[in-house]
Amino acid sequence: MRAYTLRAFSHAGDSKMKMKLLTLLTLFVLAPIFVRSLTPSLNDDVLGLIVFKVDIQDPLGKLASWNEDDDSPCTNWVGVKCNPRSNRVTELVLDDFSLSGRIGRGLIQLQFLRKLSLSRNNLTGIIPATIIRLPNLRTLDLSENSLYGSLADDLFQQCGPLRSISLANNKLSGQIPRSLNSCAWLTLANFSSNQFAGSIPAEIWSLHELRSLDLSNNLLDGEIPNGIQGLDNLRKINLSRNQFTGQIPNDIGDCSLLKLIDFSENSLSGVLPNLMSNLSFCSYLNLRNNLFLGQVPNWIGAMGHLETLDLSANNFSGRIPASVWNLQALKVLNFSVNALSGSLPESMVNCAGLQIIDLRQNLLTGYLPQWIFKVGLQEVLLSENRIVGSMESSLSASESVSHQSLRMLDLSGNALSGQVPSSIGDFSSLQILNLSRNSVIGSVPRDIGELKALEVLDLSHNQLNGSIPSEIGGATSLREVVLNNNLIGGMIPTSIEHCSSVTILVLACNRLSGPIPAAISKLYNLQIVDLSFNNLTGNLPKQLVNFRHLLSFNLSHNNLEGELPAGGFFNTISPSSVSGNPSLCGSAVNRSCPAVLPKPIVLNPNSTSDSNSGSLPTNIAHKKIILSISSLIAIGAAAVIVIGVIAITVLNLRVRASTSRSSAAALALSGGDDFSRSPTTEANSGKLVMFSGEPDFSMGAHALLNKECELGRGGFGAVYRTILRDGEPVAIKKLTVSSLVKSQEDFEREVKKLGKIRHPNLVSLEGYYWTSSLQLLIYEFVSGGNLYKHLHEGSGGNFLTWNNRFNIILGMAKGLAHLHQVNVIHYNLKSSNVLIGSCGEPKVGDYGLARLLPMLDRYVLSSKIQSALGYMAPEFACRMVKITEKCDVYGFGALVLEVVTGKRPVEYMEDDVVVLCDKVREALEEGRVEECVDGRLLGNFPAEEAIPVMKLGLICTSQVPSNRPDMQEVVNILELIRCSSAGQEGSS
Incomplete structure (x- = not known):
């Protein structure tokens, strides 16, 4: 209560106010003793709400009407509703009030509260268990805040009459509590857009009253457990954007009231279970971006209420079943990016309500169907198939053409012929018309x-x-x-x-x-x-x-x-x-123009020859003496980083001795060969896990003690090279921040997530080793060294040509784009963390390590992993700005300029600090392109590629995060630059 008292006093204007607050807070502490002797509205609801208010910040003054002098909050307190007979608070709705701070203990006084909604605010901290245990609470909505931490497994053990809970769009982690099955009356559970991991607890299937379950956009994995038929009242289930594997449980067909099913963007496989044909009330079925195979089942036509059917980005083959055209309520049909064949039948005209049809990137053949222009479609996407015929004949053969609805028509990449119909102007709502790559x-x-x-x-x-x-x-x-x-x-x-x-x-x-x-x-x-x-x-x-x-x-x-x-x-x-x-x-064409006379030289009559010949112009001299604003900012930021480095160094020195002794003891216990043992969880031997195959090391722990095998050192630890018994080399990172690493359970969960990431331009994590005092990460070995050495220490055969550099930039962009696609931020992007493979391909490494160290705030993090100042996005210096993927985009932009120019992102001179992006921007504006490109290229580079690439790098290093493109856009721009350049060479 001391914290409450101090905060309350800080808001009190005079001694009288302080005395009232002190009285209220004292009552709050002693309430369990004599609460029955006090007026409930004064000593419970008013007291609880005022204490709740003390714990939060209200920058917009939305809670100004909450006055501790009032006898009751039921009259004019904003967001508060009461039972008119009992005069007790039953609803507290403060959605979108811009509130921040933590949810304090004050709310436990609201014993008659039925609805608590604090969504769309900036609340932080953990969810107090006391809220869940309010005896009359039926609706709890804490969505769209910044709540964090894991939920205790017994959190819902006493959830009483709770019927609806939404924790969506927060930063919650850990597993979904098994105690959720204690909420017998629960009808809605929304845990979407968090960082929940592990499998779905099978206990959820015992919630017979559940109507809506949303676990989408998390890190859940494993198979969907059987037993879902227990949810016989279920209407909506959304498990999209997770990492589920295996097949869809066959018993889902017993949930006959289901209206919405979204299992998209997982790794589900196999064929669709036949019992799904029983879901006759289902109106939305989305299985996009999985690994399903076989033919689209004919029973799909029995789901008569389907309005949206999305089976895109799978491995379906064969013909589209004719039964699909019996879906009279169908509005959206998406079978794109599969291997479907055959033609589109005219019977499709029966789908009178169809609005969007997307069949891109299949193997469809036959003529362009006439029904496309008959049924009032809004979007027609048939690109990259093998369709023949002409639009003109399809239009002329249509008896009734609906012109007003069509917004998008993409028939590109087919074998269409004939002319663009002259009546195309009748499609007054058309926004996109793409007929490219045909024979029109x-x-x-x-x-x-x-x-x-x-x-x-x-x-x-x-x-x-x-x-x-x-x-x-x-x-x-x-x-x-x-x-x-x-x-x-x-x-x-x-x-x-x-x-x-x-x-x-x-x-x-x-x-x-x-x-x-x-x-x-x-x-x-x-x-x-x-x-x-x-x-x-x-x-x-x-x-x-x-x-x-x-x-x-x-x-x-x-x-x-x-x-x-x-x-x-x-x-x-x-x-x-x-x-x-x-x-x-x-x-630009190195050709002077005729009849162009040089401008006359005008001398300043007030100057002397001595002064002109012996000194620089004032503005230039001034520029050399006074550092630029950007330089001062860079120096200041560098000072902050140095302080952070000193702080973390002191911390490391304290734990290094004990860590070293523990590590040495662990190695000694296993005879210096920890890696040859089978996986175990015993503390003295550690636990070794390889993601593919059994552990098979020949050098093992000896390499970690041998300086000759050391490849390098970074902010998180040293990297060593060792050999598998089959002769295959691997790289092992020995973490030197053991005291900051998460628990074994959290560590393993994060590492296993990183181990699932596979991309040609990312260094693969092959396994890990765990003891309480020693953690090792086992990576694939990349033989070509890092990009930093190629750029700044390379000579002779190590020199990078322009083509090498462009391919490195494009490869890095693709690798980062994939990381962002799987919701991983790198944080630690720099040239020493980009490795070069044997064929010259780039591989981005050291990604995701910041997730293993929750105790590092952004300042220590920036000093620990962003060792080169020029790669660090400016928002690292501001706590109020959210760290997002755009930080990686900034670091990528700095890397682009480093690769093109051959210069470091920040270079320290005797009397100045040169920031590379500022230097390149100034040179481009003044037309000094040759000065920007690495002089070792000796003019042997295509300017039509180099200049757009440098401009792209400058855009990526924009000071404002929202002005930076995302990495997939960067990949598209780079491919466009290369494609345009290749087109010029091919045509010349």
Whole structure:
């Protein structure tokens, strides 16, 4: 109670107020003794709510009406509802109040509380068990906060009449308590979007009143246990985005009232159980992104109430069963990314309510069905199949065509022929039209201009001719115009200026002629422009320098002439982007322009020759003396990190002696060969687990004591090389932070999660060794050394070519994107943690180790693992900013610039601190591209790749996390850069 008293006094304005609060707090302590002798509304509800208020922060003043002088909270206290007869609080609803702090003990006084809802706040700490035990509580909603910790296994042992509990979107971990089965009246349980691990406790299936169960977006694994038929009242079950394996329990078919089933994004396998055909009331079935195989069962047509059926990204094969078309209520059908074959039958027209059909990336054949334009579809996605025929014939054969509903039409990557229908303009709601990579002929229809909602137009890689119609300016919502690799001629219409939202304009590999219209300079949002390999002529409009968001502008292989515009993007444009234009002049093409006189030199009459010849200009001298703001920030951050390093070093020194003695003792007990023993949990011998196969070490623990086998040392420990008995080398990391490691159970759970991560660009974790004083992580051995040595210590055969560097950047991006996809943040990204394989492929290592050390806050963490300042995102210095995957994006951006320039992210000079991203940004703005790229490349690099890659690195190192792209977007941009460059080489 002392903490409550101090906090209450800090909010009290005078002595009288303090006396009242002291009285209330004293009553709270002594309440169990004489509560019956006091007025309940005064000494229970008022007291409990005031003490609850003391424990939280209310920055918006939402609880200003809560006054300790009131006799009852039932009159005008916001968020409080009472029983009018008993005058006791029955509901406390404070959703979305921006409250923070912890849930204190004050609420235990609300003995008649039936509903407690504190969702969408910033509450932290653990969930008090006393709340669950309130005798009348029926509804508990603590969702969308920052509550953390694991739930005690007996938390729900006394849950009384609890009917609904939601703990979704917090940071809770551990296992789901088995005591949940004590909540016999529970109808809703939502534990989604946390970090719960382990298997589903089979005891949950005994909750006969349960109607809704949501365990999605956690780390749950193992098989779904049998016995689910016990939930005979279940309506909704969501187990998506976990790590479940095995098959769907056959007895799920006995839950006949089920309406929603979502098992998507797991590793479930096998065939679908036949008893699922009994689920006739089910309206939503999502099994996306699993490992199911075989044919789509014919009984699927018996689920007559299905509105959404998603079996995408599995291994289904064979034909789509005809029974699917009997699903009269069906609105969404998604069978994409499978191996389905055969044609789409016309009987599909019976699905009158169908809105979305997604059959992308299958092996479907036959003609384009006519029913597509009959049933009022909103989205039709049939790309990357083997469909033939033409849109024109399908439309003309349709007796009743629904034009108003279609929003997305993607038929790309098929074998369609014929013309784009002239009636395409009738589809007034169309937002995406993609007919690329087909054999479409004819011209771009003029009716395109009637599509006011159209955002993406992709007709590339066809045989279109004619010209781009001027009516295209009527499609004012366009963001992407992609018409490359056709036979389109004529001029670029000036009406394109009305499409002000365009970010991508690709017209390459056509027969366009005439000048580039000045109107194109009004497209201020352009990011990627490709007009290469055409017959464009004339001068470049000077207004093109106004572009601010450009990543790429390719004008190569035309007949353009005159001087390149000066300023803006054109100061850094790559020579290859303007090559193949013999009459162009300017620095980018290394050709001087005729009749250009040098500007006269104007001397300052107030200066003397001595002063001019013997000193630098004032602003330059000033710049050398005074450090830049970014430099000062870097020095300050470095000082904070040094302090953190000192603190953690002192901590390590204290435990190192005992750790070393314990480790040596453990090794000695096993004869120096811990690794040859079978897995055990005995304290003296430790526990060794290999994720694939039995442990088979020949050197074992001896390597850990042999300095000759040491590969290197990092913030978490030393790494050694040892050999399996079959001759296969492995790398072993010996953790030197044992005192900070989680318990064995938590340690093993986290390590096993990391052990499941497999990707060509990630170092695989093969196993681990555990004792209370010694923890080892066993990794695959990567023979090529780390990226840092290749960049900064490499010579001779170790030198990295530009192609090597680009592949390393792309590989790192793919590895990080996969980590983020499985909800793992690296935290420790730097060049010494990127290893190079025998074939030059990059492998990102040391990921996920921060999850093993919960006692490290972000400041100690930054000093422990972010040893190089330049990789650390600025939000590490601010406690109020959430650490997300965008921290990895920042570190990746710094790595990109390091790989391209060959320079460290931060370099310390005698009188300055040089931050690489600032230096590159300044050089690019001033057109000094050659100074940015590693001088060892000697000009042997493609500028059309290097410049966009450096710009991408700068975007990734943005100070604002939301301005950084996610890693999958980074991968897409890099592949686009490489694809564009390869296209130029292939065409030249």
